[in-house]
Amino acid sequence: MSIDSTSVRNLEIIEPFHSNLLGTTNKKRSLFHMLKTTKTTGGTRLLRANLLQPLKDITTINTRLDCLDELMSNEQLFFGLSQALRKFPKETDRVLCHFCFKPKKVTNEVAGADNARRSQVLISSIILLKTALDALPLLSKALKDAKSFLLANVYKTISENEKYFSIRKRVGEVIDEDVLHARAPFIARTQQCFAVKAGIDGLLDIARRTFCDTSEAIHNLANKYREEFKLPNLKLPFNNRQGFYFSIPQKDIQGKLPSKFIQVLKHGNNIHCSTLELASLNVRNKSAAAECYIRTEVCLEALLNSIREDVSALTLLAEVLCLLDMIINSFAYTISTKPVDRYTRPEFTSSGPLAIDAGRHPILESIHDDYVPNNIFMSEASNMVIVMGPNMSGKSTYLQQVCLIVILAQIGCYVPARFSTIRVVDRIFTRMGSVDNLESNSSTFMTEMKETAFIMQNVSQRSLVLMDELGRATSSSDGFAIAWSCCEHLLSLKAYSIFATHMENLSELATIYPNVRIVHFHVDIKSNRLDFKFQLEDGSRHVPHYGLLLAEVAGLPRSVIETARRITSKIMEKQIKKMEVNCTQYHKLQMVYRVAQRLICLNLSPDVTPLQFQQGSGNNSVTKGRREIWFETQVELIARQHIQIYCCKDFKVRSISF
Numbered sequence: 001m002s003i004d005s006t007s008v009r010n011l012e013i014i015e016p017f018h019s020n021l022l023g024t025t026n027k028k029r030s031l032f033h034m035l036k037t038t039k040t041t042g043g044t045r046l047l048r049a050n051l052l053q054p055l056k057d058i059t060t061i062n063t064r065l066d067c068l069d070e071l072m073s074n075e076q077l078f079f080g081l082s083q084a085l086r087k088f089p090k091e092t093d094r095v096l097c098h099f100c101f102k103p104k105k106v107t108n109e110v111a112g113a114d115n116a117r118r119s120q121v122l123i124s125s126i127i128l129l130k131t132a133l134d135a136l137p138l139l140s141k142a143l144k145d146a147k148s149f150l151l152a153n154v155y156k157t158i159s160e161n162e163k164y165f166s167i168r169k170r171v172g173e174v175i176d177e178d179v180l181h182a183r184a185p186f187i188a189r190t191q192q193c194f195a196v197k198a199g200i201d202g203l204l205d206i207a208r209r210t211f212c213d214t215s216e217a218i219h220n221l222a223n224k225y226r227e228e229f230k231l232p233n234l235k236l237p238f239n240n241r242q243g244f245y246f247s248i249p250q251k252d253i254q255g256k257l258p259s260k261f262i263q264v265l266k267h268g269n270n271i272h273c274s275t276l277e278l279a280s281l282n283v284r285n286k287s288a289a290a291e292c293y294i295r296t297e298v299c300l301e302a303l304l305n306s307i308r309e310d311v312s313a314l315t316l317l318a319e320v321l322c323l324l325d326m327i328i329n330s331f332a333y334t335i336s337t338k339p340v341d342r343y344t345r346p347e348f349t350s351s352g353p354l355a356i357d358a359g360r361h362p363i364l365e366s367i368h369d370d371y372v373p374n375n376i377f378m379s380e381a382s383n384m385v386i387v388m389g390p391n392m393s394g395k396s397t398y399l400q401q402v403c404l405i406v407i408l409a410q411i412g413c414y415v416p417a418r419f420s421t422i423r424v425v426d427r428i429f430t431r432m433g434s435v436d437n438l439e440s441n442s443s444t445f446m447t448e449m450k451e452t453a454f455i456m457q458n459v460s461q462r463s464l465v466l467m468d469e470l471g472r473a474t475s476s477s478d479g480f481a482i483a484w485s486c487c488e489h490l491l492s493l494k495a496y497s498i499f500a501t502h503m504e505n506l507s508e509l510a511t512i513y514p515n516v517r518i519v520h521f522h523v524d525i526k527s528n529r530l531d532f533k534f535q536l537e538d539g540s541r542h543v544p545h546y547g548l549l550l551a552e553v554a555g556l557p558r559s560v561i562e563t564a565r566r567i568t569s570k571i572m573e574k575q576i577k578k579m580e581v582n583c584t585q586y587h588k589l590q591m592v593y594r595v596a597q598r599l600i601c602l603n604l605s606p607d608v609t610p611l612q613f614q615q616g617s618g619n620n621s622v623t624k625g626r627r628e629i630w631f632e633t634q635v636e637l638i639a640r641q642h643i644q645i646y647c648c649k650d651f652k653v654r655s656i657s658f
């Protein structure tokens with residue numbers, strides 16, 4: 001699925017739009033932040049790539065979901081795999097893919113200090129490779145009894161591929177068994193200097209001795225200063241840029257620091273400094289380490305060449321680890337931290353409805369304890385929903401919620417809903433918010449129109465289009481005309497579109513086009529105050545002067561509000577009458593159409609057979625084979641009668657009586 005950059009921003013997929021949410025100090029998180037519990041950089045990168053480009057292939061999505069099902073039902077497997085993955089270094093994928101590139105051959109003329117850094121990276125990669133290969137047996141053990149296709153396949157890849165064992169053996173022939181991957185800079189430097197077994201290269205052994213001597217001399221120097229200057233708390237930290245330096249608590253320094261100490265810097269409650277002796281030892285220590293790296297790289301040449309031959313196995317392993325990290329540490333972990341059954345497995349069709357029962361906004365629901373769930377039902381026969389309601393009633397949130405649920409579903413994760421079935425979306429388009437774009441010299445309206453034009457030019461039959469308050473940035477008549485004609489354009493396609501609007505006249509679309517459904521957010525008015533329920537209800541409902549009520553709350557002068565109230569009541573009077581007439585006239589037609597549409601869904605529903613229809617006093621049993629003929633002849637007949645549909649909570653029509 002592709003999502004354009006504006007929609008990525010509007011939907012807050014990677015970055016949140018506003019860092020502060022309605023005056024709270026809570027930093028509102030994006031979907032990426034919510035799921036970013038991955039443990040490796042590769043896993044995080046894969047998660048980001050998936051969120052920006054979710055899957056479209058139903059089989060692949062279901063393979064991931066099957067794997068999640070197994071993880072959610074088998075605690076031992078879930079924890080076993082989490083433990084095993086923790087043993088792999090954070091940067092495993094980068095390291096494993098590092099061996100794809102063949103570095104320049106080390107010759108005497110290039111073997112200068114400049115190459116020391118490159119050699120160091122290479123040695124660090126070999127140490128990480130050894131750590132990763134050492135962790136493989138634990139991962140295989142955890143995966144041994146896995147049943148789902150994805151996990152069983154990973155197990156086969158890891159345990160049946162002899163290449164991993166042979167690479168580990170070859171690494172063991174050159175690299176010391178005691179060498180470990182370390183994060184602390186000086187320990188890492190020591191481990192890298194001593195990576196290759198002793199006795200392989202005489203010059204390397206000499207360089208190591210110099211490295212040890214200078215390191216020891218630095219520690220002796222620190223001891224000497226502790227005694228000489230009565231600084232018992234003097235510490236000797238190390239970083240890669242500076243090398244060793246002294247850190248002395250400020251309270252230990254009575255008066256001035258002795259003149260021997262140079263490069264004095266205040267750092268919190270400590271003083272960081274050096275001396276000329278330390279600086280010179282640092283240089284010698286660094287050059288001894290550089291010599292070790294370069295000699296080590298020469299020793300590793302044959303090993304690297306042999307590893308390079310099996311690089312396909314390593315890149316495969318890197319991919320597998322990223323995928324496992326994403327599914328286990330991100331998806332499964334996120335779901336397991338929610339109360340049971342809060343997240344459910346979505347279902348997919350290629351041309352069925354988009355139905356979400358009790359869906360919730362994945363990010364807002366963790367901020368609001370009393371978040372109100374809402375439904376959506378769209379099918380090819382009802383491909384546009386117009387959401388109405390006062391400001392602050394939850395329209396934009398609802399639009400964002402539907403999209404985020406679709407994205408979560410299509411990356412192969414459970415979704416925050418009681419039930420969901422999704423028609424696979426190939427593109428998501430959104431038009432939300434309205435800000436000037438000074439960079440592209442566009443006004444609010446121009447930005448809005450450019451974004452709308454982009455949608456109209458690129459929308460496809462399988463797209464999901466979200467429009468939040470289209471046409472509000474220009475004159476009301478032109479804005480309304482644009483919104484109306486955009487709706488008409490989208491209605492002619494099979495794309496699913498959701499419009500949020502304040503233009504009550506737009507609800508008249510439903511009187512002309514039966515595939516438009518109007519819904520509104522329920523709001524009560526109590527003593528001139530709006531009481532938001534955040535509950536979506538069918539049809540449109542006129543809430544008188546909600547803009548004025550909110551403006552009053554915002555602090556507009558009373559006299560201004562009163563004048564505005566007089567003006568608006570005159571304008572609205574005529575319009576409401578007209579709308580009421582239209583609604584009553586077309587209500588029956590709407591009912592009929594909705595029934596026909598449900599019947600089509602029933603016809604498409606794969607697991608409802610045979611169906612029981614009760615007509616009058618007799619019972620007709622319609623079997624699967626005759627269903628299509630029956631539908632063609634009966635839909636019209638049904639539509640003319642009083643109809644009642646019993647629809648179970650998962651949106652599959654089970655029984656119809658008329």
Ligand SMILES: Nc1ncnc2c1ncn2[C@@H]1O[C@H](COP(=O)(O)OP(=O)(O)OP(=O)(O)O)[C@@H](O)[C@H]1O
Nearest residue numbers: 368370371372390391392393394395396397398534
């Ligand atoms: N279902 C819900 N349950 C609880 N709170 C909600 C729900 N939906 C929205 N809210 C809260 O209401 C606030 C306002 O929602 P939102 O911005 O979606 O309103 P809106 O109708 O789009 O307003 P406007 O028309 O002014 O843009 C949100 O920031 C959120 O805190």
